Amino acid sequence: xxxxxxxxxxxFLPITLIGFFALGQRNHAxxxxxxxxxxxVFYAWWNPAYVGLLIGSVAFNYVFGMQIARANSRxxxxxxxxxxxxxxxxxxxxxxxxxxxxxxxxxxxxxxGTNVSLESIILPLGISFFTFTQIAFLVDxxxxxxxxxxxxxxxxFVTYFPHLIAGPILHHKxxxxxxxxxxxxxxxxxxxxxGLTIFALGLFKKVVLADGVAPYVGPVFASADxxxxxxxxxxxxGALAYTCQLYFDFSGYSDMAIGLSRLFGVQxxxxxxxxxxxxxxxxxxxxxxxxxxxxxREYLYVVxxxxxxxxxxxxxxxxxxxxxxxxxxxAGWTFVIWGALHGLYLAINHAWRALHDWxxxxxxxxxxxxxARAVTLVAVVVGWVFFRASSVDAAIVILKGMAGLNGxxxxxxxxxxxxxxxxxxxxxxxxxxxxxGAQFVKTYLWVFGLLSVALWxxxxxxxxxxxxxxxxxxxxxxxxxxxxPTHGWAVLMAMxxxxxxxxLDRASEFLYFQF
Amino acid sequence: MSxxxxxxxxxxxxxxxxxxCVAAFNAYVDPYRLHRLSEASERESxxxxxxxxxxxxxxxxxxxxxxxxxxxxxxxxxxxxxxxxSYWPAGSAPVFNAAIPGTGLAxxxxxxxxxxxxxxxxxxxxxxxxxxxxxxxxxxxxxDSWSAEPRRLDGWSERLRIAGPTLLSLxxxxxxxxxxxxRHDPFAEDLTVAGFNPLREYRLHAAREGYGALFLQRDQENxxxxxxxxxxxxxxxxxxxxxxxxxxxxxQLSRRYDFEVKFVIYPYHxxxxxxxxxxxxxPSFEQWKGRLVEVLDADRAKNPDAHLxxxxxxxxxxxxxxxxxxxxxxxxxxxxxxxxxxxxxELGDKMLSRIFGNGDPEFGTRLxxxxxxxxxxxxxxEREEFAAAEPATVAALARMASASRN
Numbered sequence: 001x002x003x004x005x006x007x008x009x010x011x012f013l014p015i016t017l018i019g020f021f022a023l024g025q026r027n028h029a030x031x032x033x034x035x036x037x038x039x040x041v042f043y044a045w046w047n048p049a050y051v052g053l054l055i056g057s058v059a060f061n062y063v064f065g066m067q068i069a070r071a072n073s074r075x076x077x078x079x080x081x082x083x084x085x086x087x088x089x090x091x092x093x094x095x096x097x098x099x100x101x102x103x104x105x106x107x108x109x110x111x112x113g114t115n116v117s118l119e120s121i122i123l124p125l126g127i128s129f130f131t132f133t134q135i136a137f138l139v140d141x142x143x144x145x146x147x148x149x150x151x152x153x154x155x156x157f158v159t160y161f162p163h164l165i166a167g168p169i170l171h172h173k174x175x176x177x178x179x180x181x182x183x184x185x186x187x188x189x190x191x192x193x194x195g196l197t198i199f200a201l202g203l204f205k206k207v208v209l210a211d212g213v214a215p216y217v218g219p220v221f222a223s224a225d226x227x228x229x230x231x232x233x234x235x236x237x238g239a240l241a242y243t244c245q246l247y248f249d250f251s252g253y254s255d256m257a258i259g260l261s262r263l264f265g266v267q268x269x270x271x272x273x274x275x276x277x278x279x280x281x282x283x284x285x286x287x288x289x290x291x292x293x294x295x296x297r298e299y300l301y302v303v304x305x306x307x308x309x310x311x312x313x314x315x316x317x318x319x320x321x322x323x324x325x326x327x328x329x330x331a332g333w334t335f336v337i338w339g340a341l342h343g344l345y346l347a348i349n350h351a352w353r354a355l356h357d358w359x360x361x362x363x364x365x366x367x368x369x370x371x372a373r374a375v376t377l378v379a380v381v382v383g384w385v386f387f388r389a390s391s392v393d394a395a396i397v398i399l400k401g402m403a404g405l406n407g408x409x410x411x412x413x414x415x416x417x418x419x420x421x422x423x424x425x426x427x428x429x430x431x432x433x434x435x436x437g438a439q440f441v442k443t444y445l446w447v448f449g450l451l452s453v454a455l456w457x458x459x460x461x462x463x464x465x466x467x468x469x470x471x472x473x474x475x476x477x478x479x480x481x482x483x484x485p486t487h488g489w490a491v492l493m494a495m496x497x498x499x500x501x502x503x504l505d506r507a508s509e510f511l512y513f514q515f
Numbered sequence: 516m517s518x519x520x521x522x523x524x525x526x527x528x529x530x531x532x533x534x535x536c537v538a539a540f541n542a543y544v545d546p547y548r549l550h551r552l553s554e555a556s557e558r559e560s561x562x563x564x565x566x567x568x569x570x571x572x573x574x575x576x577x578x579x580x581x582x583x584x585x586x587x588x589x590x591x592x593x594x595x596x597x598x599x600x601s602y603w604p605a606g607s608a609p610v611f612n613a614a615i616p617g618t619g620l621a622x623x624x625x626x627x628x629x630x631x632x633x634x635x636x637x638x639x640x641x642x643x644x645x646x647x648x649x650x651x652x653x654x655x656x657x658x659d660s661w662s663a664e665p666r667r668l669d670g671w672s673e674r675l676r677i678a679g680p681t682l683l684s685l686x687x688x689x690x691x692x693x694x695x696x697x698r699h700d701p702f703a704e705d706l707t708v709a710g711f712n713p714l715r716e717y718r719l720h721a722a723r724e725g726y727g728a729l730f731l732q733r734d735q736e737n738x739x740x741x742x743x744x745x746x747x748x749x750x751x752x753x754x755x756x757x758x759x760x761x762x763x764x765x766x767q768l769s770r771r772y773d774f775e776v777k778f779v780i781y782p783y784h785x786x787x788x789x790x791x792x793x794x795x796x797x798p799s800f801e802q803w804k805g806r807l808v809e810v811l812d813a814d815r816a817k818n819p820d821a822h823l824x825x826x827x828x829x830x831x832x833x834x835x836x837x838x839x840x841x842x843x844x845x846x847x848x849x850x851x852x853x854x855x856x857x858x859x860x861e862l863g864d865k866m867l868s869r870i871f872g873n874g875d876p877e878f879g880t881r882l883x884x885x886x887x888x889x890x891x892x893x894x895x896x897e898r899e900e901f902a903a904a905e906p907a908t909v910a911a912l913a914r915m916a917s918a919s920r921n
Contacts, residue, residue, distance in 0.1 A: 189519035196526070208685065416723040416845075485522035494529030501530075502537060502685040 001045035003199075003256045004207050006504055012042065016161075017263060024185030031185050032152050035264070039161035043125065050124040057094065058158050061087065061134040062151055065141045072144060084142045088135055095131045098123050103331035126165045128328055130158055132295055137172050139299055146172060153179040160266075162257040166250075168271040168291040174471055175266070184265035193485050194467045195262030197493045201460045202255025203500035210249035211506055213450055216241040216443040217388070224394040224401075231433070232408040235401025237443040242388045243381050244450035247276065250289070255460045258470050269294075270461055270470040276380070276454040279372045281345040282353075284380060296325050315350065319343035329387070334395060338386040345379055373455075413437035458482060538682040544691040547572045547681055548708060551579055557708050561715075563697045564690035565706035571677055573613050573710050574629055574668040580709070581634035582611035587623030588642035590616035590712075591781050591856065595863035596640065598709035602867035607638065612710035619647040620761035624661075625668060627768055632665035638775040638822075641765060645780070648758045648803055649744050649796070652751035656760065663767045713860070717853050725845040726854070733854040734786050734912065738919040741794035748803055759810070766814050766823070775822035777870055778811070780804070780882075782828035782862060785835045785901055786855035786912060792898075793916035801891050808884050825882045827890060828866055831897035832878055834858075839908070 001008050016038045024031035044051045064087035071080035096104075137154075140146050157175045178184060220238025223230060230238070254271035261268045275288035285293045301321045307314040319340065326339015356362075364372070382399065389395035400406060412432040415425060424430075458480045461473045465481035483489055542550060547568040551557045565572050577585075584607040586596045591614075598610035613626040623641065630636050681687050697703035702719040706712055721729060750756050769776045783791075791800055804827065811823050829835075840847040851862040868874035880890050902909050 189517050189523060193519040193522045193526075196523070412724050412728055413720065485518045487521070487525050490522045490525035491529040494526045495533050497526075498530050498533035498537070499685060501534070502683060502688060505680045505684050506686065 001042050003253065003260065004203055004500075004504055007045075009501070009504070012038070013260070013263075020264060021185070021187050028182065028185050029152055032156050032179055035161075036152065036156045036159055039156070039159040039164060042161040043159065043164060046125045047122070050122075053124055053127075054130065054159065057091070057130065057134065058155050061091065061138060061158075062149075062154050065138055065146070065154075066149060068138065068141045069146065069149065072142065080142055084138055087138050091131050091135055091138075095127055098127055100327075100331045129167050129169060130164065132169055132292075132299075132328075133158055136169075136295060136299055140172065148172075148176045148180065150176070150180070160261075162261040163268065166253050166257070167289075168254060168257065168269050169295050170268065170291070171294075174269060178266045181265075186265075188265060190467065190485070191262050191265050194464060194469065195259045196497070197259070197483065197489075198262060198460055198464060198469055199256050199259030200493050200497035200500060201463070202252045202257075202259055204496045205248045205252030205255060205460075207252075207500055207503035207506060209450060209453075210245050210247075210252055211503065213241050213245045213248075213446040216439070216446060217245055219439075220398070221388055221390070221394065224397040225390050227393070227397065229406040230398060230401030231406050232401060232404045233410065233440065233444075235398050235406075237440070237447065239381050239385050239398060239402060240447040240451065241443055243276075243377075243384050244447060244454065246384060246388075247272075247454055248450065251459075262469075267468065267471050270473050272459065273461065274454065274459045276377055276451070277373065278376050279369060280376055281342065281349045281379065284376060285342075285346070292325070292328075296321050300324060311354070315347040318346045318350070322346060333392050334386045334389050337392065337395075338383050341379075341383045341386065345383075407431060409433040411437035411440050414440060534683060537688050541682045541687045541691050544694050546687065546690040546694040548706070549575045549677070549681060551575075551708070554708075561698060561700070561703050561705045562694050563700075563704040564694055566704060566712075567686070567690055568677075568681065569615055569706065571669075571673075571681075572706065573611075573615065573626065576708065576710055577611055577613065577626065577630050578633050578667075578669050580609045580611055582609045582630055583607060583635065583637040584610040584640070585627060585630055585636060585638075586610065586612040586614055586640045586642075586710075587620075587626065588614040588640075589618055589644055589647075590614070591644075591858065592640075592642045593706075593710070593712045594714050594853070595781075595858045595860060596642075596867070597711050597713075597860045597863060599707070599711070600860070600864050600867055602864050602871060604871045610709060612712075614642075614710070619644060620758055620765065624761055624764050624768070625666070627765070628664065628666040629668040631768070631772055632667040636772065636774045638777065639765070639769070640777050640779060642779045642781055643762075643807070645791075645796075645800055645803055646741075646744060648748055648756065649799065650747055650750060650756040650758070651745045652747050652749070654750050654756065656750060656755070656757060659760070661764060663764065663771050711860075714853060714857070721848065721853070722845060725840060725843060726847060726849050727840045727842040727844055729854040730786065730839045731842065733856050734790070734915055735919075737787060737790045737855065738793075738912075738915045741790050741796065742916065742919050744794065744796065746795060746799050748799060748806060754806075759806075762810065766810075766821075769823070770814075770818055770821060776824070778807070778823070778825045779866065779870070780807075780825075780827045780829050782830075782832075782835055782858055782866065782879075784837070784852050784855040784858070785831050786839070786908075788829065788831060788835065788898070789909060789912045790855075790916065793913060804882065804891070805887060808882055808887050812884055824870070826866070826870055826879050827882045828869075828879045830890075830894040831901040834862055834865070834878060836901055836904075838905075 001012060003009075016035070019034050019038070020031050023034050040051055040054070043054055064083055068080045068083045068087070071077070071083060137146065137157075153176045154172075156179055157170065157172055160170070160175070163170055217238055220230065220234060220241070223234075224238075251272040258268045258270070269291055271290050273287040273290065275284050278284035278287055301317055304317040304320060305313055306317060309317075320343070322343030323336060323339040326335045326337070326342070329335045329338070382402075385398050385402075386392070386395045389398065408428065409431045410425065410433070414437050415422070415432045461469045462480040463482045465473060465479075466484065483493075543552075545552065545557075546562055546564045548557065548562055548565050549568070549572060584598075584603065586592055586598065588596075593612060593614035593616060596612060596614070598612050603610055611630070613623070613630070615622050620641075620643075627636065627639060702716050704712075704716050717729070748756065749759070765776060768774075791797055807825055811825055815821055815823060834851045837849055837851045840849075850859070852858050865874055865878060869876075869879040880886060882890060
């Protein structure tokens with residue numbers, strides 16, 4: 001079930017809310033259990049067969065978590081470590097089987113000439129998310145950082161439907177205390193006001209903005225798949241359209257998750273903070289998929305040694321972390337290359353910072369800062385081309401087009417309507433292409449419109465900052481705070497919500513769905 | 516009451532009012548010609564977004580107009596045959612153009628059955644698309660569960676299903692706004708109340724880019740597309756395919772419900788016929804015509820009262836050889852074609868006048884077993900004349916076809 005669907009909004013959500021608060025008046029454990037139950041129903045909507053897998057994973061990790069804690073409390077840390085290694089290996093093996101088995105076998109076949117293949121494996125929904133969530137729990141249990149082992153709260157923490165399919169990746173220490181807080185089991189009008197507003201904004205971003213620009217992405221990448229050369233504007237149009245689509249799609253879904261959770265009085269961590277406004281790649285990764293960055297930093301980068309073993313080792317650790325982060329997104333070489341690119345970007349950024357420090361931290365002016373944002377955005381766009389392309393060859397076709405290696409053309413109809421620019425077209429050897437005029441104009445209207453929002457408009461959390469839209473999101477930390485529960489905002493947000501509701505019948509793809 | 520509670524109440528009210536306003540606006544503008552609240556204003560209005568809901572709009576149009584005459588086919592027919600033409604004989608009205616771009620006889624059949632469910636159909640113009648009859652021998656025929664009965668496409672469940680997306684959707688709102696602002700745009704797209712597409716927007720494209728550019732684009736698409744087409748007309752070990760089966764179903768309906776059928780082979784432009792030749796499809800093209808004649812003869816033999824005619828408007832005649840202006844020429848306006856794939860309603864009128872009585876006897880042949888060979892021979896001769904008169908054109912098309920193979 002997707003958040004942006006009639007069954008979810010008109011049936012599932014009202015029933016869930018009514019049941020939760022009705023039971024919450026009598027017994028908090030029952031209400032938490034109800035929420036766990038409906039979360040499993042939510043998951044089963046996609047494929048009932050895999051609910052057993054989810055329940056099994058939760059039970060397995062809970063039992064091992066308890067055993068690790070018990071081993072530590074008895075002073076047998078070595079046993080605790082063995083249990084941790086086994087449990088994490090089992091979790092990763094499950095993920096590896098479902099997500100990477102065929103990728104591994106295909107590449108083995110290319111290298112070693114083997115002919116082993118598996119039947120088509122259906123990737124269980126959200127397996128990447130709930131695997132990482134539980135690995136973090138196990139590691140923190142070993143580290144002695146887990147304070148609570150209530151099974152109902154743990155099961156709810158893992159299966160909690162707002163985050164189950166596509167994150168944010170939650171941390172037990174920020175969630176389980178909330179489930180134990182009596183106040184969430186009572187209806188609070190402010191939570192509903194804030195939650196529904198955030199949900200409406202997220203829905204609008206997803207079904208109006210992301211799905212609106214989506215038709216201008218597919219044809220370009222399909223042409224690249226077919227090996228057709230793309231000219232400069234065609235290639236950039238597709239790449240930028242995808243850059244916008246991915247951001248509004250994923251951040252919109254994250255907003256919906258945050259808004260839904262707020263209806264239950266539970267605050268989720270932020271996942272996006274205007275990433276395309278970043279002035280450098282390090283900053284980008286503090287703004288994009290923030291909970292994944294947090295996880296990779298705490299449970300992979302730090303475990304590898306972080307920056308504690310010298311500069312060279314630091315860059316290697318960064319690179320490896322990002323490559324594995326890329327692989328987490330999908331079983332394909334394009335994701336590996338995407339991760340490697342960002343690993344390289346981060347290493348370059350850190351090296352540049354070191355140089356900058358050594359030079360005495362000269363201050364750059366406005367042009368310098370604008371240039372930095374532009375370079376960062378271009379680097380990110382290049383990465384997204386690999387992320388979206390179905391193969392490395394297709395990605396290279398697009399990048400060649402973006403570099404102008406296939407020439408520059410403008411649709412003949414547009415050229416004909418701009419006779420004053422003819423000398424410029426001739427001077428820069430810009431040719432005319434047949435057809436596609438309307439597509440060209442619409443692509444770039446969407447791209448300029450959405451990039452303007454992404455680069456200059458306040459984001460959802462900044463708009464809502466006065467009312468703590470997420471954990472650690474305050475007016476001070478966000479820098480901006482606009483929304484208040486006034487009549488004017490009520491009408492405006494109602495219209496935003498109505499536009500989102502009116503778009504539910506559109507065909508929609510959710511880009512982070514099969515993770 | 517708390518501030519937040521008031522916020523929620525005002526928000527809920529505003530949300531519901533917004534949805535009601537959108538639904539009302541969409542119903543009033545009716546961008547897809549579904550509700551047709553006022554016949555007169557509907558006739559005069561330009562509705563550029565009808566094409567977004569073409570299937571359902573034409574189904575509702577048939578339900579509204581109860582046509583006596585139906586025009587089927589694909590985009591060539593939707594653009595080429597005007598239901599309001601004066602060349603329809605007396606008693607034909609109301610005429611409705613139920614052609615849908617990119618579709619074949621199966622869709623046409625559904626509209627005949629739908630029209631029969633809404634009234635009496637007296638005649639059906641059935642343009643036959645040669646390319647639809649090409650199949651791979653290994654194709655599997657789906658199980659035959661079709662029945663020759665009237666069948667509505669606009670039952671209550673369908674109307675309920677359509678109501679949401681056409682009243683309460685952002686796409687419908689966008690289409691309504693576009694419709695409202697396009698009322699006075701002479702180049703806005705349109706599908707008339709009778710289902711005809713006057714291709715208004717092409718006049719602008721032609722004025723800006725020239726007919727040469729439109730032809731070139733279509734020729735290149737055809738070169739790529741025809742090369743990939745299979746060459747066979749039948750499924751292996753049979754004399755049938757899905758298209759032949761659909762043709763037979765049209766004949767079944769005409770027998771059962773006693774309506775005339777005028778089958779028509781399109782007046783493909785010479786560029787299209789050349790592309791058929793270059794793609795190796797010419798033998799199949801002639802074979803296809805022969806099979807059509809056989810099928811209709813067999814049906815007439817079973818049913819002497821059947822009113823069936825097969826008209827062949829293909830060939831390198833003077834209309835199909837209308838010269839294409841060179842690239843860059845934005846002033847020459849062609850009389851008979853938009854581009855090689857689509858003829859204008861003026862040529863469609865010529866076809867109607869030929870079919871129904873007094874048209875140009877040199878244009879179009881009522882195909883029978885007796886004149887089939889002569890017709891094929893005449894077209895081959897015309898082709899030689901065309902090649903001699905326009906060697907540069909023939910060579911350019913050949914280069915295009917060759918380039919599409921690489």
